[in-house]
Amino acid sequence: xxxxxQSPRHKVTETGTPVTLRCHQTENHRYMYWYRQxxxxxxxxxHYSYGVKxxxxxxxxxxxxVSRSKTEDFLLTLESxxxxxxxxxFCAISESARPxxxxxxxxxRLTVT
Amino acid sequence: xxxxEEDPQALSIQEGENATMxxxxxxxxxxxxxxxxxxxxxxxxxxxxxxxEREKHSGRLRVTLDTSKKSSSLLITAxxxxxxxxxxxxxxxxxxxxxxLTFGKGTLLTVNP
Numbered sequence: 001x002x003x004x005x006q007s008p009r010h011k012v013t014e015t016g017t018p019v020t021l022r023c024h025q026t027e028n029h030r031y032m033y034w035y036r037q038x039x040x041x042x043x044x045x046x047h048y049s050y051g052v053k054x055x056x057x058x059x060x061x062x063x064x065x066v067s068r069s070k071t072e073d074f075l076l077t078l079e080s081x082x083x084x085x086x087x088x089x090f091c092a093i094s095e096s097a098r099p100x101x102x103x104x105x106x107x108x109r110l111t112v113t
Numbered sequence: 114x115x116x117x118e119e120d121p122q123a124l125s126i127q128e129g130e131n132a133t134m135x136x137x138x139x140x141x142x143x144x145x146x147x148x149x150x151x152x153x154x155x156x157x158x159x160x161x162x163x164x165x166e167r168e169k170h171s172g173r174l175r176v177t178l179d180t181s182k183k184s185s186s187l188l189i190t191a192x193x194x195x196x197x198x199x200x201x202x203x204x205x206x207x208x209x210x211x212x213x214l215t216f217g218k219g220t221l222l223t224v225n226p
Contacts, residue, residue, distance in 0.1 A: 004155075035216075042201065042218035043156070058213065090155055101146060102214060104155030 003027045004105035006091050012111045019078040021108050023091030025071075031094040032074040033102065034058075034066060036087040043090070049074055081112045117145075117202040117217035125223040132189040134220040136202030137182075143207030145178055146214065147187050150199045159187075159200075192224045 003026035013019050023032060034046040035058075045058030047066040055066050063085060065077045078085055088109050092102040120135045136145070144163045148156040162169045162178045162185065169176045175188040189196055199221050203214040 033213075040218065043216035045213055045215075048213065056211070092156075101158035101161055102156075103158070106155050107153075 004091060004093055004103060006089075006105040006108050008108060009106065010109045012113060013081050014113055015082060016080050019081050019110065019112075021076045021078075021089055021091075021110070023074045023076070023105055025074075025093050027093060027095075027103070028071060029093040029095050029103075030071075031096065032068065033092040033094070034064075034074065034076045035090045035092065036060065036085075037090060037107075038087050046076065046089075078110075081110075083112050086110060086112045117204050117215065119200070119202055119217045119220040121220060122218070123221045123223070125225065126192060127225050128192060128194055130192055130224075132192050132196070132222055132224070134187045134200050134222070136185045136187070136217055138185075138202075138204045139183065140204075140206055142180070143205045145176075145185050146203045146205070147174075147176060147185075148201045148203060148216075150201065150219070152198070156201065189222075192222075194224050194226045196222060197224045198222060 005024045007022045033048040035043045037043050044060045046064050049055045049068045067075045088107050090107050091105040094102045117136045117138045146161045147159045150156045160171045160176050162176050173190045178185045199219040201216050201219045203216045
């Protein structure tokens with residue numbers, strides 16, 4: 001998985017609790033992305049980062065925040081988890097914004113009860 | 114909103130047969146990429162075709178792009194059971210999209226031994 005790890009790999013949490021997912025890369029790639037994957041919706045972009053402390057919103061950013069204080073780490077926080085945020089979350093990295101391919105982590109399965 | 118839409122949603126073939134998947138998109142693109150996802154894993158980049166290219170090959174993969182019809186096809190020749198996976202197209206609309214990829218919902222390919 002191209003030097004990308006995600007933690008935790010599985011998490012069950014209760015509605016209303018904050019949750020932080022971590023993506024760690026060893027490739028020194030500039031761009032990092034958080035996606036969620038849901039049946040019938042495919043892969044949707046939540047937030048992305050184009051450098052340390054530089055982030056922007058994606059298609060489905062409501063209820064999520066991100067931080068990137070180091071090149072290698074990109075954190076996704078669910079400020080107050082809801083059942084609609086039950087999903088599989090993937091981190092991806094890219095050497096450049098265009099036209100290069102993205103490399104994906106193994107995913108985090110999050111269940112909000 | 115989804116930019117690319119794959120067709121069919123599911124495809125079941127016998128080992129040794131060819132598999133063809135199609136992707137249609139709505140706006141002008143800079144490039145189009147195909148990814149594979151094995152069950153429970155992250156996406157893996159297969160091939161990238163630029164907007165000024167019409168056909169590209171990589172091993173048993175053949176990708177075509179018709180920008181006038183806003184469509185692409187992925188052909189896997191002499192399929193193997195190990196090709197069983199979901200296949201996604203992803204479009205890069207270039208500067209208009211801040212170079213973010215937009216993924217389709219995928220085609221689930223099952224190759225029966």
